[in-house]
Amino acid sequence: MIHALANLGLGMLHQPIAFLFGFFDRAGDGSATFGWVIGKILLVLLVTHVILILAALMVWAERRVSAWMQGRLGPNRVGPEGLLQPLADLGKFMFKEDVIPGHVHKVMYTIAPLITVIPAMITFAVIPFTGSFETSGATGDTFIQSWQIADLNIGVLYILSVTGLGVYGLTLGGWASNSKYSLLGGVRASAQMISYELSLGLAVVPVVLIVSSLNLGDVIAWQADNGWMAFHQPLAAFIFMIAVYAETNRLPFDMPEAETELVAGYHTEYSSMKFALFFMGEYTAMTVGSALLVTLFLGGWTFFGLEQLGWAMGVLIFSAKVLFFLFAFIWVRWTIPRFRYDQLMWLGWGIFLPLTLVNVLLTAGALAMDQAWIMWILPLVLIASILIAAWIGWKRDEKKFQPLSDAPGVIPAGAATGEEASA
Amino acid sequence: MTTALFVIFGATALASALLAVTRKNPVASAMWLVMMFFGLAGGYVVLEAYFVAAVQVLVYAGAIMVLFLFVIMLLDLRSEHLMEEEAPRMPILGVAAAVLFLAVSGIALLNAVDDGMFPDAAARATLELDGSARAIGESLFGTWLLAFEVTSVLLLGAIFGAVILTKRRLT
Amino acid sequence: MTLASALLAPVLGAGLAIPIEWVIGLGLALFSVGILGVACRRNILIMLLSVEIMLNAANVVLVGFSRMHSEISGQVFVFFSMTVAAAEVAVGLAILIAVYRLRRSIDADDTTQLREIDYGPLPPIKLEGEPSHHAHDDHDDAAEPVGAAGGA
Numbered sequence: 001m002i003h004a005l006a007n008l009g010l011g012m013l014h015q016p017i018a019f020l021f022g023f024f025d026r027a028g029d030g031s032a033t034f035g036w037v038i039g040k041i042l043l044v045l046l047v048t049h050v051i052l053i054l055a056a057l058m059v060w061a062e063r064r065v066s067a068w069m070q071g072r073l074g075p076n077r078v079g080p081e082g083l084l085q086p087l088a089d090l091g092k093f094m095f096k097e098d099v100i101p102g103h104v105h106k107v108m109y110t111i112a113p114l115i116t117v118i119p120a121m122i123t124f125a126v127i128p129f130t131g132s133f134e135t136s137g138a139t140g141d142t143f144i145q146s147w148q149i150a151d152l153n154i155g156v157l158y159i160l161s162v163t164g165l166g167v168y169g170l171t172l173g174g175w176a177s178n179s180k181y182s183l184l185g186g187v188r189a190s191a192q193m194i195s196y197e198l199s200l201g202l203a204v205v206p207v208v209l210i211v212s213s214l215n216l217g218d219v220i221a222w223q224a225d226n227g228w229m230a231f232h233q234p235l236a237a238f239i240f241m242i243a244v245y246a247e248t249n250r251l252p253f254d255m256p257e258a259e260t261e262l263v264a265g266y267h268t269e270y271s272s273m274k275f276a277l278f279f280m281g282e283y284t285a286m287t288v289g290s291a292l293l294v295t296l297f298l299g300g301w302t303f304f305g306l307e308q309l310g311w312a313m314g315v316l317i318f319s320a321k322v323l324f325f326l327f328a329f330i331w332v333r334w335t336i337p338r339f340r341y342d343q344l345m346w347l348g349w350g351i352f353l354p355l356t357l358v359n360v361l362l363t364a365g366a367l368a369m370d371q372a373w374i375m376w377i378l379p380l381v382l383i384a385s386i387l388i389a390a391w392i393g394w395k396r397d398e399k400k401f402q403p404l405s406d407a408p409g410v411i412p413a414g415a416a417t418g419e420e421a422s423a
Numbered sequence: 424m425t426t427a428l429f430v431i432f433g434a435t436a437l438a439s440a441l442l443a444v445t446r447k448n449p450v451a452s453a454m455w456l457v458m459m460f461f462g463l464a465g466g467y468v469v470l471e472a473y474f475v476a477a478v479q480v481l482v483y484a485g486a487i488m489v490l491f492l493f494v495i496m497l498l499d500l501r502s503e504h505l506m507e508e509e510a511p512r513m514p515i516l517g518v519a520a521a522v523l524f525l526a527v528s529g530i531a532l533l534n535a536v537d538d539g540m541f542p543d544a545a546a547r548a549t550l551e552l553d554g555s556a557r558a559i560g561e562s563l564f565g566t567w568l569l570a571f572e573v574t575s576v577l578l579l580g581a582i583f584g585a586v587i588l589t590k591r592r593l594t
Numbered sequence: 595m596t597l598a599s600a601l602l603a604p605v606l607g608a609g610l611a612i613p614i615e616w617v618i619g620l621g622l623a624l625f626s627v628g629i630l631g632v633a634c635r636r637n638i639l640i641m642l643l644s645v646e647i648m649l650n651a652a653n654v655v656l657v658g659f660s661r662m663h664s665e666i667s668g669q670v671f672v673f674f675s676m677t678v679a680a681a682e683v684a685v686g687l688a689i690l691i692a693v694y695r696l697r698r699s700i701d702a703d704d705t706t707q708l709r710e711i712d713y714g715p716l717p718p719i720k721l722e723g724e725p726s727h728h729a730h731d732d733h734d735d736a737a738e739p740v741g742a743a744g745g746a
Binding site: 425426429430433436437440441443444449452453456459460463466467469470471472474475478479482483486487490491494495497498514516517518520521522524525528529532535536541542544547548550551552553554558559562563566567570571574577578580581582584585586588589 | 618622626642650653657662664669670672673676677679680682683684691694
């Protein structure tokens with residue numbers, strides 16, 4: 001019943017769009033037609049706008065969710081539930097004076113925010129939002145329509161290379177501002193992002209090994225057949241997620257803009273829309289990171305067969321997963337305190353790099369043996385390695401830091417209440 | 424069309440390279456070099472060497488140049504005494520070396536073109552090459568496996584060299 | 595429709611239209627730019643960057659010949675060349691930092707002596723608008739009592 005209703009609803013939505021896409025297909029020999037080019041341009045515009053609006057909404061969500069977690073209200077005046085707050089913020093940013101301090105390197109100072117936003121946005125070009133569907137073109141042939149802007153054969157490599165460029169914006173912004181806080185933020189950003197790029201890249205390697213393709217569509221197709229990659233590669237998924245947090249400079253890894261230490265880090269000297277662009281870059285990078293995590297490890301637009309209801313369902317599933325991880329970004333922000341910089345570097349180089357290397361070796365070995373049971377044992381081994389690593393880290397910290405209650409001269413909390421109760 | 428694209432990308436790369444070696448500010452130089460890497464990556468895409476193009480951006484623009492920028496910032500090269508660079512003793516010699524190289528190799532190239540050593544348009548149309556990651560991987564881990572292993576030793580040596588050199592005390 | 599097809603058809607998988615000699619020519623030009631940089635600049639950083647340009651010129655030529663001979667090995671060599679470049683940059687920058695520590699300079703002409711010269715401690719980061727950095731050195735020593743420093 002539900003299935004039929006969903007089919008009906010999606011079918012009604014499907015028909016006009018499929019009709020529209022009927023004009024946007026390739027010619028019989030696979031070469032591009034005018035309509036196909038227009039269709040791709042429309043898709044690019046659509047995706048760009050969705051990301052930008054999502055980034056604006058994320059600012060609202062960040063403030064509202066933070067407020068909710070802290071028992072406050074948050075912005076709720078502009079529009080219903082404060083939903084129009086991003087618009088008000090935008091207006092404020094637009095009409096603020098665009099101060100360019102006298103001591104900055106003007107050219108670099110101006111292009112740095114742009115360099116932050118652009119790499120994050122163009123990563124979306126290769127992410128598949130939903131499955132392809134067939135349309136019958138004007139000539140009566142059937143064509144496969146894809147909701148991907150560019151179906152690259154080296155999609156994973158493209159993503160790794162483009163996300164690596166985001167560091168330029170922060171580094172240049174920090175350097176060009178010519179102030180010590182900005183410079184420190186920029187140096188921290190570049191060191192942190194180079195370090196975690198290694199873990200990020202090495203976490204993707206087992207996925208590529210298992211799927212034996214660099215195409216993101218193939219990765220999703222494999223996951224639809226064999227279950228989500230996160231079940232096969234829990235360690236890689238876990239490390240990838242944490243590396244994404246470090247790459248986007250979000251708490252608990254936001255050392256480049258740690259407000260208690262560096263004022264605002266690399267964007268201390270920025271104001272007006274340039275400052276807003278840095279924020280947009282951060283939120284876009286978060287969206288990209290979530291989308292990558294979902295695509296590589298959590299089945300992309302598939303959800304245990306639910307996606308077969310139609311391509312619109314795929315978009316919904318994909319959006320829901322991405323939104324969940326965007327929420328997780330905020331959730332983690334108010335749960336885990338900021339790391340120290342040496343802890344961050346130790347985590348990246350001392351724990352994640354060896355773990356990802358071992359993971360790659362184990363996966364490659366298991367694939368080389370080509371036995372079904374090994375592929376089932378492997379996730380258990382990887383989960384065990386996570387637990388062992390966590391246990392080692394915990395033991396290490398336990399030796400270093402005495403709990404406050406054990407320190408001399410501190411009355412344990414339980415003892416105090418006990419005395420009060422007895423008194 | 425592809426030829427026009429290649430010319431655009433090549434000209435970008437060449438102009439960026441020239442700007443990179445003539446800028447006084449090392450950061451500006453580094454950024455122009457990044458521009459050159461992008462130009463070359465575009466050229467590789469047009470030449471249908473997709474994997475090389477992706478690795479070009481990944482390794483050069485994503486890692487090597489960030490390292491350069493990091494070192495420039497670490498050395499704090501904003502200070503004027505480091506930006507100031509005296510003119511070379513005899514700049515004419517350097518220019519002469521570059522021009523001489525270009526002239527000699529250019530003449531050799533033109534001679535080769537005259538001798539018909541390069542395929543013409545008709546012959547090029549028959550050329551087919553799969554520049555995908557799979558093709559490169561098969562060649563890399565098949566024919567060139569030993570070279571690949573030796574490369575890993577080279578990288579290990581580089582790691583040791585970098586760590587030992589940057590130790591605070593050289594003794 | 596035909597216009598767009600004509601524009602985009604070559605991009606979407608057509609035979610190689612680019613003359614190989616142009617690719618080789620680009621490589622040669624880039625290499626001479628690299629020579630120019632190494633020969634005419636005295637900043638070690640820029641010289642390292644110029645070496646990168648030369649390595650890239652070699653890569654361009656390799657990719658060009660790889661196309662010309664329909665042989666993937668050329669592109670594999672580019673891969674090796676990039677590894678060499680990465681190793682060279684790592685060691686080169688380490689040497690640069692060592693030279694800077696010893697000589698307070700990254701000018702190639704300043705590194706003419708084998709003997710180690712003691713230039714004293716590294717100068718602190720100097721920002722524009724700040725007075726000279728001697729005050730910092732005095733402060734770091736902390737030899738004089740706090741009261742005297744405050745009075746001065």
